Amino acid sequence: MCSAIRRARPATGAWTGWDPWRRFRTGFWRRCNSAVSDRLPRALPVIGASRVRYGILLVNLGSPQAPTRREVRRFLREFLLDSRVVELPRLLWWPLLNGLIIPLRAGRVARAYEAIWGPAGSPLRSYTRGLAEKLQHELSDVAEIGWAVTYGDPGIARGLRELQAAGAETLLVIPLFPQYSATTTAPVYDRIADTVKQARNIPDLRLIKDYADHPAYISALADSVCAHWRDHGRGDRLLMSFHGIPQRCADLGDPYPDRCRATADLLAEALRLDAGQWQIAYQSRFGRQQWLQPYTDRTLLQWAREGVSRVDVICPAFAADCLETLEEIGDQNAELFRGAGGDRLTLIPCLNDSDRHVAAMRALIDKYLPEISA
Missing domain, CATH: 3.40.50.1400 (Rossmann fold)
Structure with missing residues (x-):
């Protein structure tokens, strides 16, 4: 046994005594490593062999x-x-x-x-x-x-x-x-x-x-409107209804209304619409503060009272149909329009997964x- 101990003895100069700080150091660094790994976002791991670039x-x-x-x-x-x-x-x-x-x-x-x-x-x-x-x-x-x-x-x-x-x-x-x-x-x-x-x-x-003004996006919108007109007939007017934002946001520099206008003008041009055949409006306002105008619901009420019978509505700000298009426009505003004397409001579907x-x-x-x- 003594010879075995001698063979296992560490090299000269190595510390072999009791270390009272060893457990503290080991536990401390283990906790640090755990905390760091928990804070680093798992979303961004180090990349190894790639399948796609x-x-x-x-x-x-x-x-x-x-x-x-x-x-x-x-x-x-x-x-x-x-x-x-x-x-x-x-x-x-x-x-x-x-x-x-x-x-x-x-x-x-x-x-x-x-x-x-x-x-x-x-x-x-x-x-x-x-x-x-x-x-x-x-x-x-x-x-x-x-x-x-x-x-x-x-x-x-x-x-x-x-x-x-x-x-x-x-x-x-x-x-x-x-x-x-x-x-x-x-x-x-x-x-x-x-x-x-x-x-x-x-x-x-x-x-x-x-x-907002990319040609492929404008072309997709125009194609969807034309396809809808072919399948369901064409209304008297086309309303381009965008989601609204508070007017204060625009006043503070949000470019959203300018981007909506860019889309609307390009879409009207692609569809070859005259000024009296379409209008831009803003929906989904919330609270009592002033939002971007004209409002969608008030525009539809005005059109119905002017004798406009059939209206088509497209919502270019929405990439996919949702509560604001299907329920707010397709149900609520359609009922509002008919109740004010209009005959038919037709919602043109969003681009969705077409x-x-x-x-x-x-x-x-x-x-x-x-x-x-x-």
Whole structure:
């Protein structure tokens, strides 16, 4: 035994005595490593062997997970607490939102969602997923396509994580808001920044600010209007109804109304419409403050009282049909128009996951990721 001990003796000069700090040092560094690994976003792992070089993330706004009061409350709370959406001091807005607005609105909003809910769930989520799947089919050899929502699931961090897990080194994010606004597109930028700000290996990241005047987008809108007219007949006037924002936001520099006007003018030109055959308007106002005008509902009332019988409505700001198009325009405003003396209001579907929408997205991808088409 003594010889065995002598053979195992460490080299001369090595410390072999009792170390009272050893357990502390080991536990300390283990806790540090654990804390650091927990804080580093899993969305951005170190890339090893790559399967694809490019990842493309389509981002829409979001919707509740289910048409229930509980899920609607959760969604509205996340959405309306975003300071990009409601620019009020949090100490003032939080109790008002949670104590009055959500309790009063959750039930009505849940019933509205239930009326448009389909077998695949929320139309917005279903169409966004379908658009991503069709793009994946076209680009399967060169890119991984994902989809996410700003509010709810699947979130943007998860979308980035899955694309990088697939091996993507260059990421293109396409917010599905054709007309830029600080209330819709900017929150996408915020969440991307939150995801990457602590990452060690940040990818080549590209973001599309908007595509309000892109020829492929305008062409897709014009084709959808013409196809609708061929199948259902043409109304007396066409209303281009965009989601509204508070006038104060525009006064402070939000370019959204200018981007909406750019889309509307180009679409009217593509359809060869005279000034009296169409109009721009803004819907979905919330609260008592002044929003962008003219308002959609008041425009429809005025038209009905002027004797306009049939109206077609297209909502170019929405990439996919959702509560604001199907329920607000297709149901509420259609009933309002008929009640004021109009005969028929027809909602022209959004681009959704149609082939023309796929073509428009492909044109955007070719512009911002020219390496794919090279």
